[in-house]
Amino acid sequence: MKLATIKDGSRDGQLVVVARDLSSAHYATGICCHLQQALDDWNFVSPQLQDLYDTLNQGKARHAFPFDPRQFMAPLPRAYQWADGSAYINHVELVRAARDATVPESFYTDPLMYQGGSDDFLGPCDDVVCPSEDMGIDFEAEIAVVTADVPMGATPERALDGVRLVMLANDVSLRNLVPGDLAKGFGFLQSKPATAFSPVAVTLDELGDAWQKGRVHLTLQSSWNGRKVGMCEAGPDMSFHFGQLIAHLCKTRNVRAGSIIGSGTVSNKGVQAQGGMQWPKGYSCIAEKRAIETIQDGKPSTQYMRYGDTIRIEMKGRDGQDIFGAIDQQIAPPR
Amino acid sequence: MKLATIKDGSRDGQLVVVARDLSSAHYATGICCHLQQALDDWNFVSPQLQDLYDTLNQGKARHAFPFDPRQFMAPLPRAYQWADGSAYINHVELVRAARDATVPESFYTDPLMYQGGSDDFLGPCDDVVCPSEDMGIDFEAEIAVVTADVPMGATPERALDGVRLVMLANDVSLRNLVPGDLAKGFGFLQSKPATAFSPVAVTLDELGDAWQKGRVHLTLQSSWNGRKVGMCEAGPDMSFHFGQLIAHLCKTRNVRAGSIIGSGTVSNKGVQAQGGMQWPKGYSCIAEKRAIETIQDGKPSTQYMRYGDTIRIEMKGRDGQDIFGAIDQQIAPPR
Numbered sequence: 001m002k003l004a005t006i007k008d009g010s011r012d013g014q015l016v017v018v019a020r021d022l023s024s025a026h027y028a029t030g031i032c033c034h035l036q037q038a039l040d041d042w043n044f045v046s047p048q049l050q051d052l053y054d055t056l057n058q059g060k061a062r063h064a065f066p067f068d069p070r071q072f073m074a075p076l077p078r079a080y081q082w083a084d085g086s087a088y089i090n091h092v093e094l095v096r097a098a099r100d101a102t103v104p105e106s107f108y109t110d111p112l113m114y115q116g117g118s119d120d121f122l123g124p125c126d127d128v129v130c131p132s133e134d135m136g137i138d139f140e141a142e143i144a145v146v147t148a149d150v151p152m153g154a155t156p157e158r159a160l161d162g163v164r165l166v167m168l169a170n171d172v173s174l175r176n177l178v179p180g181d182l183a184k185g186f187g188f189l190q191s192k193p194a195t196a197f198s199p200v201a202v203t204l205d206e207l208g209d210a211w212q213k214g215r216v217h218l219t220l221q222s223s224w225n226g227r228k229v230g231m232c233e234a235g236p237d238m239s240f241h242f243g244q245l246i247a248h249l250c251k252t253r254n255v256r257a258g259s260i261i262g263s264g265t266v267s268n269k270g271v272q273a274q275g276g277m278q279w280p281k282g283y284s285c286i287a288e289k290r291a292i293e294t295i296q297d298g299k300p301s302t303q304y305m306r307y308g309d310t311i312r313i314e315m316k317g318r319d320g321q322d323i324f325g326a327i328d329q330q331i332a333p334p335r
Numbered sequence: 336m337k338l339a340t341i342k343d344g345s346r347d348g349q350l351v352v353v354a355r356d357l358s359s360a361h362y363a364t365g366i367c368c369h370l371q372q373a374l375d376d377w378n379f380v381s382p383q384l385q386d387l388y389d390t391l392n393q394g395k396a397r398h399a400f401p402f403d404p405r406q407f408m409a410p411l412p413r414a415y416q417w418a419d420g421s422a423y424i425n426h427v428e429l430v431r432a433a434r435d436a437t438v439p440e441s442f443y444t445d446p447l448m449y450q451g452g453s454d455d456f457l458g459p460c461d462d463v464v465c466p467s468e469d470m471g472i473d474f475e476a477e478i479a480v481v482t483a484d485v486p487m488g489a490t491p492e493r494a495l496d497g498v499r500l501v502m503l504a505n506d507v508s509l510r511n512l513v514p515g516d517l518a519k520g521f522g523f524l525q526s527k528p529a530t531a532f533s534p535v536a537v538t539l540d541e542l543g544d545a546w547q548k549g550r551v552h553l554t555l556q557s558s559w560n561g562r563k564v565g566m567c568e569a570g571p572d573m574s575f576h577f578g579q580l581i582a583h584l585c586k587t588r589n590v591r592a593g594s595i596i597g598s599g600t601v602s603n604k605g606v607q608a609q610g611g612m613q614w615p616k617g618y619s620c621i622a623e624k625r626a627i628e629t630i631q632d633g634k635p636s637t638q639y640m641r642y643g644d645t646i647r648i649e650m651k652g653r654d655g656q657d658i659f660g661a662i663d664q665q666i667a668p669p670r
Binding site: 011040078079080081083086110112113114115116117118119120129130131135152153174177181182183184185186187188189190191193194248249251252253254255256257258259334 | 346375413414415416418421447448449450451452453454455464465466470487488509512515516517518519520521522523524525526528529583584586587588589590591592593594669
């Protein structure tokens with residue numbers, strides 16, 4: 001099932017079911033107004049949504065309309081929790097190696113995760129408004145899941161059962177504000193502005209056997225100003241699966257329905273080729289590209305994003321079809 | 336106006352108006368079902384709530400019922416944002432002095448703030464369920480405000496206009512997990528379990544002239560196992576007022592209606608008396624008491640909380656009347 005939230009001028013928009021091929025959509029408001037409501041009462045609401053989805057896919061839904069991602073908000077336009085992991089240790093290794101820092105041994109067994117603002121998400125085609133180009137504007141292409149209720153102390157296996165939906169995220173970062181936030185130790189308060197999500201959130205069955213043990217075994221594509229810079233494999237190098245990330249979060253508290261958990265920047269290990277290390281899959285954030293440049297050349301040569309730059313993030317299924325619709329945003333100054 | 340949320344078995348409860356003297360309450364669901372809805376559309380909804388409040392205070396509300404805090408959830412049982420400052424630098428100074436660390440100069444101009452989980456708040460009389468007594472269970476008595484929409488880049492003065500409601504918070508901390516969280520620099524993910532709030536949230540006019548320039552000039556009382564351990568003045572030693580805290584949060588992003596911003600542990604400077612430093616106002620968290628003991632005796636002697644311990648947090652107005660109702664909780668093991 002594919003779910004989305006259409007803009008209607010309100011804070012929470014209206015729930016819509018989207019056809020598998022992303023060609024058309026249908027209001028679900030006869031069943032349920034908002035995605036959070038569906039998550040709050042999933043076992044009752046989701047079968048009704050599934051019926052509408054099936055009818056839509058059969059071309060029999062009476063009030064279907066063409067699906068245009070620009071009309072959409074984030075599937076959850078605001079959420080009660082957004083906790084973003086850093087599950088691809090390779091990313092952490094590269095960034096640390098670039099500043100001659102080692103990775104503590106504990107990072108391989110104990111996930112990194114920060115709590116982000118969830119009161120004001122961006123739609124997939126909304127501008128990324130940043131106060132200044134000097135802040136080091138970066139995209140971060142990620143996978144994110146939306147959870148059911150998961151009780152305090154749940155095991156990773158139990159927590160994995162709590163995954164309801166999958167979507168893509170652009171966890172925008174202001175790199176030049178990161179050192180200040182890190183030095184305080186209180187988390188990324190100013191260096192992580194509003195996060196954007198893909199137009200569509202999908203249930204696990206939509207991923208077929210690409211969803212394996214809490215990981216999405218597909219390629220995450222990132223295009224910066226129209227140039228494909230990342231074709232990263234999201235599965236193999238994900239050091240902690242989503243069940244482990246959720247279990248980490250609920251070690252000391254309950255996680256409630258509608259919580260969003262991010263994977264962190266998708267990142268692949270380098271390979272030995274032509275007498276040196278290469279990263280043929282590209283990158284899912286500029287900071288990683290700059291880290292690689294620093295390791296190889298002593299300094300970074302790729303600059304961060306400027307106003308007017310565009311970033312497109314998408315993922316195709318094994319059938320070559322777009323799964324989530326694309327995040328397609330432009331960087332913009334404050335109005 | 337005094338607002339609260341009564342338990343009804345649902346995730347968001349039902350909005351209730353509470354009489355000024357906390358003797359009675361009245362369902363506001365004829366006007367608006369949930370506090371978040373009122374905050375989303377405050378200018379339209381709040382005058383209607385005010386009318387009901389006035390009628391209730393005049394003893395003329397037809398369906399008033401006795402107010403019992405044990406029936407109540409947090410005013411916002413879940414919220415789209417919970418960002419907690421550390422606005423009383425004296426607290427930071429004491430805790431750092433106890434471990435022979437200095438306070439960086441920047442801490443006096445740039446607030447500390449972390450993002451906490453907001454998907455699962457505790458009601459004022461709900462048990463504080465902790466996985467283990469060995470985690471260093473501590474209370475933290477704080478003031479918290481609920482905001483309107485505040486745009487990115489707002490000045491502290493503008494941000495201060497965004498304060499809609501004030502309440503009390505018990506920002507429970509698991510002290511023995513803090514060093515691990517701090518070492519990662521990603522914020523307090525596991526060391527800050529669910530936060531509890533006072534039964535009632537009040538508009539600024541309820542504080543009269545005790546609300547001055549973004550600070551509450553009243554005494555925050557904390558009683559641990561029935562013993563009054565803190566009578567802390569919340570006004571004078573608050574290094575950053577709420578407008579400054581909100582402006583800090585919205586430096587790089589919009590803050591949306593219903594965001595909760597905390598003051599951090601209320602703390603008062605020590606005074607010279609009887610040939611040494613004394614802290615006659617007591618403490619709003621055990622960690623601060625232990626810091627003082629460490630500074631004076633070389634080691635802490637007060638232990639953290641055990642299962643069965645109680646914590647009561649409340650605040651009286653200048654007329655001696657209880658303003659918010661009391662937070663009154665017991666520490667409990669997982670069921």
